[in-house]
Amino acid sequence: MSTTPTLKRPARAKGDRMTWWEAIYLPEIFRGLAITSRHFFSNMTGHILQLFGLGRNLQPAVTIQYPEVVRPLPERTRTLHRLTKREDGSPRCVACMMCESACPAFCIFITAGEHPDPTIEKYPVRFEIDLGLCVFCGYCVEACPEDAIRMDTGIVELSTYRREDLLLTIDQLLKLEPVDRTTPRSMHPIPPREGDGTWSPPGVEVPTHLRAGLTRLSGDPIAVGSDQPPSS
Amino acid sequence: MPNVEIDGRTIEVDEGTSILEAAGQAGAAIPHYCYHAGLSIDGTCRMCLVEVEKSPKLVISCATPVAEGMVVRTESEPVKKAVADVLEYLLINHPLDCPICDKAGECGLQDYYMEHGLYSSRMHEKKWLKGKVIDIGQLVLDQDRCILCTRCVRFGDEVVGDQELGFIDRGSRKTIATFMDQPLKNHYTGNLVDICPVGAFTDKDFRFQARVWYLEQTKSVCPGCSRGCNIEVHHTMRRFRFEHKRVYRLLPRYNPEVNGHWMCDFGRHGYHSVDSPERLFFPLVRDGDKFSQVPWMEAMRAAAEALRGAVEAHGPEAVAVIPSAQSANEDLFVLRELFRDSLGVPHIDYRVPAAEEGYEDEILIKADKNPNTHGCADLGLVPADGGRDLDAILAGCRDGTIKALVVCHHDLGHLFPDGDQAEALSGLEALVFLGSLPTSTQALASVVLPASVYVEREGTFTNFAGRVQRFWQALEPLGEAIAEWDIWVGLAQALGLECTYRSAGDAFDALAQAVEAYAGLSYDTLGADGEPAGVAVAEAAE
Numbered sequence: 001m002s003t004t005p006t007l008k009r010p011a012r013a014k015g016d017r018m019t020w021w022e023a024i025y026l027p028e029i030f031r032g033l034a035i036t037s038r039h040f041f042s043n044m045t046g047h048i049l050q051l052f053g054l055g056r057n058l059q060p061a062v063t064i065q066y067p068e069v070v071r072p073l074p075e076r077t078r079t080l081h082r083l084t085k086r087e088d089g090s091p092r093c094v095a096c097m098m099c100e101s102a103c104p105a106f107c108i109f110i111t112a113g114e115h116p117d118p119t120i121e122k123y124p125v126r127f128e129i130d131l132g133l134c135v136f137c138g139y140c141v142e143a144c145p146e147d148a149i150r151m152d153t154g155i156v157e158l159s160t161y162r163r164e165d166l167l168l169t170i171d172q173l174l175k176l177e178p179v180d181r182t183t184p185r186s187m188h189p190i191p192p193r194e195g196d197g198t199w200s201p202p203g204v205e206v207p208t209h210l211r212a213g214l215t216r217l218s219g220d221p222i223a224v225g226s227d228q229p230p231s232s
Numbered sequence: 233m234p235n236v237e238i239d240g241r242t243i244e245v246d247e248g249t250s251i252l253e254a255a256g257q258a259g260a261a262i263p264h265y266c267y268h269a270g271l272s273i274d275g276t277c278r279m280c281l282v283e284v285e286k287s288p289k290l291v292i293s294c295a296t297p298v299a300e301g302m303v304v305r306t307e308s309e310p311v312k313k314a315v316a317d318v319l320e321y322l323l324i325n326h327p328l329d330c331p332i333c334d335k336a337g338e339c340g341l342q343d344y345y346m347e348h349g350l351y352s353s354r355m356h357e358k359k360w361l362k363g364k365v366i367d368i369g370q371l372v373l374d375q376d377r378c379i380l381c382t383r384c385v386r387f388g389d390e391v392v393g394d395q396e397l398g399f400i401d402r403g404s405r406k407t408i409a410t411f412m413d414q415p416l417k418n419h420y421t422g423n424l425v426d427i428c429p430v431g432a433f434t435d436k437d438f439r440f441q442a443r444v445w446y447l448e449q450t451k452s453v454c455p456g457c458s459r460g461c462n463i464e465v466h467h468t469m470r471r472f473r474f475e476h477k478r479v480y481r482l483l484p485r486y487n488p489e490v491n492g493h494w495m496c497d498f499g500r501h502g503y504h505s506v507d508s509p510e511r512l513f514f515p516l517v518r519d520g521d522k523f524s525q526v527p528w529m530e531a532m533r534a535a536a537e538a539l540r541g542a543v544e545a546h547g548p549e550a551v552a553v554i555p556s557a558q559s560a561n562e563d564l565f566v567l568r569e570l571f572r573d574s575l576g577v578p579h580i581d582y583r584v585p586a587a588e589e590g591y592e593d594e595i596l597i598k599a600d601k602n603p604n605t606h607g608c609a610d611l612g613l614v615p616a617d618g619g620r621d622l623d624a625i626l627a628g629c630r631d632g633t634i635k636a637l638v639v640c641h642h643d644l645g646h647l648f649p650d651g652d653q654a655e656a657l658s659g660l661e662a663l664v665f666l667g668s669l670p671t672s673t674q675a676l677a678s679v680v681l682p683a684s685v686y687v688e689r690e691g692t693f694t695n696f697a698g699r700v701q702r703f704w705q706a707l708e709p710l711g712e713a714i715a716e717w718d719i720w721v722g723l724a725q726a727l728g729l730e731c732t733y734r735s736a737g738d739a740f741d742a743l744a745q746a747v748e749a750y751a752g753l754s755y756d757t758l759g760a761d762g763e764p765a766g767v768a769v770a771e772a773a774e
Contacts (some may be wrong), residue, residue: 065734096331097443109474112440117364122332123438128474 082176099140107133154179169197251293336429369415435565450706456499460695513711538662542636559600560691563716578619701762
């Protein structure tokens with residue numbers, strides 16, 4: 001039989017009554033000021049010493065002057081997605097929908113088309129990532145059997161003025177480049193959307209039903225499950 | 233009957249049963265590719281090897297009949313080794329293009345590899361490449377993926393009866409092909425995709441549309457013809473917001489009494505109208521030359537006022553109803569109660585001839601393209617005493633004796649060879665149209681009531697042989713469409729009549745009480761395979 005360990009109540013738990021010393025406030029105010037002043041003077045001293053090449057081992061607090069100065073991101077940070085390309089510039093993606101299946105946020109949408117080259121056979125006509133839904137978990141990169149999607153653009157500034165702009169289409173994803181490691185971070189802006197958001201191999205006409213365009217952007221014309229019982 | 237011991241379990245099976253089938257009855261699943269319950273035994277794949285006591289080597293269980301006192305082991309070490317070796321052999325030239333293969337997720341090679349294989353490849357040689365993406369009509373053939381089980385060849389020989397597919401070449405180059413890559417001409421090609429244990433055949437209709445693990449399955453009945461093949465509807469809402477597509481394919485569901493393992497291509501590809509943007513989504517009321525979209529209440533009121541007005545001014549003889557054999561039994565029953573029993577309309581006739589003669593064959597396809605003609609006949613939706621048949625109803629529309637007409641689903645355009653449908657029906661005070669898709673008759677209606685389609689509701693069809701078969705709801709209706717029986721219930725209530733059916737089951741059970749042929753049937757016990765109507769009547773007659 002195991003004995004239940006009894007937890008000893010700490011002498012002073014949170015929420016207990018303040019002592020008289022604390023209740024008069026003034027000593028605590030001076031204690032707080034002392035902490036702030038200690039950080040201020042130690043940081044100042046550190047920065048001034050380092051100005052003259054001294055105190056290398058000191059680590060004074062740093063403020064980064066964003067956006068003029070950008071902080072280098074750790075190498076494996078998951079940033080904005082991009083689609084990698086074959087040597088001829090066509091997407092490596094074969095529209096197998098593994099990323100779409102793996103995505104826990106349902107933010108990827110792919111439409112597959114028939115590639116004229118039988119050794120490729122399947123290609124993405126549409127490949128869309130809705131950044132408004134994406135949780136940047138990286139499962140899509142893990143799931144991809146073709147190394148066709150990566151999250152290495154170094155782009156983390158994703159804010160837009162319109163919700164629709166958070167939907168990245170295949171042409172945008174193909175234009176993105178990996179971050180250049182010699183500079184702290186990619187300064188590529190997200191390329192603007194071009195065309196109707198579809199891609200097709202040269203000389204291939206995208207079937208009209210696949211070209212349907214960005215229905216997501218135009219909204220759902222058909223509501224589901226909005227039936228009203230006629231007798232109510 | 234021989235007794236046989238399989239994995240320590242002794243069972244008694246019929247004479248001539250193969251070990252594989254006996255194992256199935258004993259609850260032991262033996263891996264197999266070339267064996268198919270609907271086809272003859274071939275024994276080419278060698279996957280179903282089992283150990284039989286006193287037999288010098290392993291035997292293929294699909295082609296070995298059981299004998300008295302046989303002791304079979306399906307999971308011994310030699311069997312496991314043999315199955316893994318056969319699998320390795322089958323995978324020597326298999327391309328492993330699972331990411332782009334539509335069969336992935338329901339593929340025999342994938343499933344058995346996870347169960348029995350799980351080795352890494354020992355092959356250093358290049359794979360033999362045969363042919364990919366070969367267009368053979370409705371299907372696309374991938375010879376690389378084929379494991380030469382011959383199911384498709386036997387299907388062509390035994391079920392369809394034309395030998396379109398066969399083997400060419402020998403050894404590693406042996407492959408399945410049609411003569412000179414000619415397209416398949418039979419109307420059952422979709423079954424090849426189903427029976428192929430790998431992805432050698434893909435249906436152009438489903439090719440690249442969705443991954444199979446997206447799809448949910450709902451049991452249903454094909455509405456394509458009066459055969460009423462049992463089907464499974466594969467659907468998902470996952471991609472609807474982008475594609476406006478919900479149903480992705482139909483697959484046959486085994487029912488030995490109706491369709492066996494198979495279904496035809498017409499039925500298989502007949503689901504596209506379900507997600508058609510053309511569909512009638514909202515109740516419409518005529519407003520001059522065009523329709524205006526109205527709430528259900530208003531449409532019901534408009535239809536009820538028109539019908540009541542016609543009945544009060546001219547008597548029920550001035551109203552005619554043309555029901556449709558596309559409707560389920562429940563719809564027809566509520567329609568009958570409403571129009572014949574409550575309003576006293578004598579002119580009811582469902583027998584609208586098809587615009588063109590339907591294709592028919594000896595396998596499954598019936599010429600009658602309506603799923604429920606038998607149900608209409610059982611319910612007696614033909615003119616009562618003094619009632620007019622279809623021709624007389626249309627003549628009445630012309631000469632003004634019919635003031636209000638109710639049409640379900642039909643396109644009556646072809647009944648007016650002079651093309652004067654609009655003129656002939658212009659004399660009507662009210663034309664109430666109930667349906668899911670627009671037709672030339674719908675365009676002339678004064679009130680349009682949108683009905684949900686078969687995958688959006690439940691109900692029963694009675695097939696050509698009188699088998700009552702149930703279908704289930706897979707999806708929510710699009711727009712504001714509702715089930716047909718529900719529309720009639722609403723219309724009855726708008727007319728101030730008592731009509732209290734709250735579900736298709738309610739309506740069916742009332743139908744079983746009221747119609748002699750359906751006596752003894754119950755909606756809840758109908759089951760997935762359906763039951764023949766008229767059994768209780770026949771038994772009573774005996």
